[in-house]
Amino acid sequence: MDISPDSMIYWHIYGPINLNATIVFTWIVMALMVIGSWIITRNLATGAELSRGQTALEVVVTTIQDQIREVTQQDPRRYLLFIGSLFLFIAISNLLSIVPGYHPPTGSLSTTTALAICVFFAVPIFGISQQGLRGYLAQYVKPSPIMLPFNIIGELSRTLALAVRLFGNVMSGSMLVAILLAIVPLIFPIIMQVLGLLTGLIQAYIFAILAMVYIASATQVQQKQKSRQEEKGKQ
Amino acid sequence: MEELSLIGMVSVITAGLTIAIGSLGPALGQGRAVSQALSSIAQQPDEANTITRTLFVGLAMIESTAIYCFVVAMILIFVNPFWNAVVDMVGQIGG
Numbered sequence: 001m002d003i004s005p006d007s008m009i010y011w012h013i014y015g016p017i018n019l020n021a022t023i024v025f026t027w028i029v030m031a032l033m034v035i036g037s038w039i040i041t042r043n044l045a046t047g048a049e050l051s052r053g054q055t056a057l058e059v060v061v062t063t064i065q066d067q068i069r070e071v072t073q074q075d076p077r078r079y080l081l082f083i084g085s086l087f088l089f090i091a092i093s094n095l096l097s098i099v100p101g102y103h104p105p106t107g108s109l110s111t112t113t114a115l116a117i118c119v120f121f122a123v124p125i126f127g128i129s130q131q132g133l134r135g136y137l138a139q140y141v142k143p144s145p146i147m148l149p150f151n152i153i154g155e156l157s158r159t160l161a162l163a164v165r166l167f168g169n170v171m172s173g174s175m176l177v178a179i180l181l182a183i184v185p186l187i188f189p190i191i192m193q194v195l196g197l198l199t200g201l202i203q204a205y206i207f208a209i210l211a212m213v214y215i216a217s218a219t220q221v222q223q224k225q226k227s228r229q230e231e232k233g234k235q
Numbered sequence: 236m237e238e239l240s241l242i243g244m245v246s247v248i249t250a251g252l253t254i255a256i257g258s259l260g261p262a263l264g265q266g267r268a269v270s271q272a273l274s275s276i277a278q279q280p281d282e283a284n285t286i287t288r289t290l291f292v293g294l295a296m297i298e299s300t301a302i303y304c305f306v307v308a309m310i311l312i313f314v315n316p317f318w319n320a321v322v323d324m325v326g327q328i329g330g
Contacts, residue, residue, distance in 0.1 A: 167306070205291065
């Protein structure tokens with residue numbers, strides 16, 4: 001039994017570089033997303049008659065936009081690309097696990113670590129672009145300078161938690177099905193797989209929301225000051 | 236061979252204990268969180284959206300402790316470093 005799709009090697013290229021199942025299935029998911037969105041957005045319409053695909057995509061995009069707006073209380077357009085692609089990639093790679101022979105790339109620690117590192121770097125990028133280098137760095141000493149090491153450790157540990165949470169959930173789902181196939185192969189694996197679909201979607205949602213919360217916490221200080229000034233202006 | 240069976244025995248027992256104890260605390264915590272969220276939804280049904288979202292994020296935070304224990308248990312069973320080291324050593328001596 002394999003603990004991760006990293007160890008299933010399809011093509012050995014050179015030395016430590018090889019083509020394993022994680023990379024192959026990541027490429028498959030990427031190709032599916034790119035080709036699907038290209039086919040749907042090829043002829044967009046603004047009239048009364050919309051194609052099915054456009055309606056579906058509009059529902060997805062507006063839902064993500066609404067969620068971002070509710071969490072951050074800011075304009076969602078700035079974060080839509082990053083958070084939306086995180087959510088869609090994780091959701092699709094988890095949902096495709098009902099296809100036989102497919103191994104979700106999110107069930108490998110290297111994929112989830114890569115996604116978590118993206119979030120780790122996105123937080124300072126969005127934070128600095130919103131409130132400048134000074135304002136962003138001032139957050140680390142916010143309650144008092146004693147909290148500086150704890151803030152830095154928190155930044156690192158939440159990245160680790162983000163990676164291990166997604167990996168653990170997806171890996172446990174596929175491993176549970178594999179174990180059940182050996183014990184009760186008739187109906188129970190299907191029930192667990194349905195549960196796995198639900199868990200996969202919830203994990204994608206949680207990953208995106210947590211990334212959004214982290215980014216929002218790095219960009220929100222100025223927002224509060226601004227709204228205070230607005231309130232003063234109104235009075 | 237003696238060391239190998241000892242390492243295997245201790246790893247399996249520890250993996251079982253890890254997942255048993257490690258799932259106990261998060262289970263209690265999640266139960267409390269869900270019951271609180273349900274009663275607050277019952278009191279304020281208008282705020283159900285916000286409460287549900289916060290509940291999910293909180294549950295994910297609580298659950299990650301159980302997931303850490305699960306990952307440690309899986310490492311102990313499937314990719315145990317001590318087991319591999321001893322197997323390598325025995326292989327070197329034997330070969």
